[in-house]
Amino acid sequence: MCKTKYPMLRHANVLAVCALTSLGALTSTAQELIYKEDFETDGEAANPQRYTTVGRDVYEVDRIRSELNNPDQLGPIYWAPNFQVSYTGVPAPTAARRMVMAWDLAITDAEASPALLDLFDSSIKWLLNNKAKAKIVVAGAGVDALGVLGARLTAAGHELVADDTTVVEEQITTQGDMLFHAGGGSRGAKAGFPMLVINSSDADDVLTSSIGTATALEAGKGKIVATGHPATGGKTGEFDIAAGSFTYQLLGDQLPANPVIVASFTAVGEDPPIVRPLIMLMNSTNDTPAGTVFGGGPFTGQSGSRFFGGAGMNKWTVPEQGDRSLTLQPINVRGKTNLKLTIAAAGTFLDFEVSSGTRGGADYLEVLVDTDGTGPNDFERLIFFTPPASDKKYVDDATTRPEKPTRLGLEFKDVTYDIPAGATDLIVEVRSLSTWWNEIFAFDNIRITSGTIVTPPPTVAIARDGTALKVTYTDVLVSSPNVNGPWTPVPGATSPYTVNTATGSGLYYRSSRP
Ligand SMILES: [Ca+2]
Ligand SMILES: [Ca+2]
Numbered sequence: 001m002c003k004t005k006y007p008m009l010r011h012a013n014v015l016a017v018c019a020l021t022s023l024g025a026l027t028s029t030a031q032e033l034i035y036k037e038d039f040e041t042d043g044e045a046a047n048p049q050r051y052t053t054v055g056r057d058v059y060e061v062d063r064i065r066s067e068l069n070n071p072d073q074l075g076p077i078y079w080a081p082n083f084q085v086s087y088t089g090v091p092a093p094t095a096a097r098r099m100v101m102a103w104d105l106a107i108t109d110a111e112a113s114p115a116l117l118d119l120f121d122s123s124i125k126w127l128l129n130n131k132a133k134a135k136i137v138v139a140g141a142g143v144d145a146l147g148v149l150g151a152r153l154t155a156a157g158h159e160l161v162a163d164d165t166t167v168v169e170e171q172i173t174t175q176g177d178m179l180f181h182a183g184g185g186s187r188g189a190k191a192g193f194p195m196l197v198i199n200s201s202d203a204d205d206v207l208t209s210s211i212g213t214a215t216a217l218e219a220g221k222g223k224i225v226a227t228g229h230p231a232t233g234g235k236t237g238e239f240d241i242a243a244g245s246f247t248y249q250l251l252g253d254q255l256p257a258n259p260v261i262v263a264s265f266t267a268v269g270e271d272p273p274i275v276r277p278l279i280m281l282m283n284s285t286n287d288t289p290a291g292t293v294f295g296g297g298p299f300t301g302q303s304g305s306r307f308f309g310g311a312g313m314n315k316w317t318v319p320e321q322g323d324r325s326l327t328l329q330p331i332n333v334r335g336k337t338n339l340k341l342t343i344a345a346a347g348t349f350l351d352f353e354v355s356s357g358t359r360g361g362a363d364y365l366e367v368l369v370d371t372d373g374t375g376p377n378d379f380e381r382l383i384f385f386t387p388p389a390s391d392k393k394y395v396d397d398a399t400t401r402p403e404k405p406t407r408l409g410l411e412f413k414d415v416t417y418d419i420p421a422g423a424t425d426l427i428v429e430v431r432s433l434s435t436w437w438n439e440i441f442a443f444d445n446i447r448i449t450s451g452t453i454v455t456p457p458p459t460v461a462i463a464r465d466g467t468a469l470k471v472t473y474t475d476v477l478v479s480s481p482n483v484n485g486p487w488t489p490v491p492g493a494t495s496p497y498t499v500n501t502a503t504g505s506g507l508y509y510r511s512s513r514p
């Protein structure tokens with residue numbers, strides 16, 4: 001008969017009733033919220049304190065320059081609540097047009113194809129919005145070290161000048177009309193004048209793509225992609241790039257949201273061939289459509305408006321413990337079972353490096369728990385976010401949840417982990433490090449829940465009611481002509497449900513959890 005641990009009720013009139021449930025439905029998913037920290041107020045300044053921190057501070061750009069002498073950090077660096085920081089995230093709009101080119105600056109006039117050089121000229125015209133006799137500031141390379149491209153810019157009537165690195169980012173535009181970024185880290189990332197980027201390792205720092213690689217290859221055919229775009233100069237179809245093998249500064253795999261790929265190219269001898277961007281343009285905020293930088297924009301999806309976060313956390317004195325931390329006051333969880341911790345987390349994805357964390361290393365966001373307060377148990381790692389591999393620049397928690405990692409982005413995501421059994425005075429600690437102003441972690445809405453509420457299993461009872469049978473049940477009443485099913489819900493049934501023995505005879509009834 002009914003293969004269930006619940007009693008089956010059977011009537012002499014060939015009507016049988018039993019309770020059915022799946023084992024998984026035995027324990028309710030309803031949970032008790034024991035604790036919540038949503039960071040809407042400053043819990044460290046509160047009385048009583050809700051948490052303590054180590055290494056909390058905020059360095060806005062002026063303070064970075066005056067106290068740390070670090071002009072490369074173009075945004076605030078901090079370990080602090082977001083309401084104490086001018087901007088938590090990478091500023092999104094592209095301040096001015098950008099052009100990124102896969103190229104090797106060692107390529108000479110004799111080696112480059114005339115078609116490629118024509119395409120370079122027309123793309124630069126777009127970049128400069130047809131400005132003639134532009135003064136082009138060169139960062140990261142000597143003005144004489146630009147190969148055929150330098151010669152081409154000069155031949156077009158432009159002037160090349162070396163970047164004066166004592167000029168601060170906000171004043172770069174006083175040096176000229178355009179930046180040729182051949183190096184120099186984040187130099188020009190937020191500057192409001194056009195920028196040509198030929199430097200794969202800085203692609204992330206200047207917010208044009210994920211970090212790229214310098215790769216030795218022989219370029220095959222180039223191909224116009226953005227046919228009709230003014231940067232093409234009217235060119236269509238395929239063209240040669242350069243004769244011979246060179247070390248191309250390639251763009252990263254991840255591009256901004258709405259780039260213009262002017263032309264792409266493949267390499268000789270690849271099977272199957274990989275199609276790579278050759279020239280990519282990024283619109284300015286004044287173009288239609290407007291451009292956005294790679295990885296840019298504020299964090300979104302937090303609970304309320306406030307959260308806690310960190311950026312460039314190794315760029316000022318790191319506390320003796322090796323990183324920065326936030327520790328919640330002990331939470332009494334005695335007698336609670338099936339404890340879980342949920343935290344909302346977010347992160348940029350520009351240039352994080354793999355880290356083991358323990359203590360120091362590079363880039364990570366870690367959640368630890370000490371389950372017994374001042375008792376002998378020590379903090380143990382519960383959640384760990386770091387890049388999953390050395391060529392990945394985002395973070396996920398594959399270290400602690402390899403079967404189903406969560407990848408962080410600019411929108412907060414909840415992750416939930418089981419807390420070890422037997423916890424009494426639970427202490428939750430968040431620790432973090434990162435190594436650049438655009439390497440940002442954020443977290444919010446830490447919740448501790450207990451899943452101890454158990455909903456009774458479905459029940460069913462049968463009673464004679466005159467010539468009919470009355471079925472009293474919980475959950476959903478299902479019926480079947482066979483005791484082994486298949487079972488279908490009884491249309492419109494509510495408890496108690498009256499079975500007409502004339503028509504209902506021969507059916508089995510069970511109660512089932514939806
Ligand atoms: Ca919040
Ligand atoms: Ca880093």
Ligand SMILES: [Ca+2]
Nearest residue numbers: 372373375377
């Ligand atoms: Ca302890």
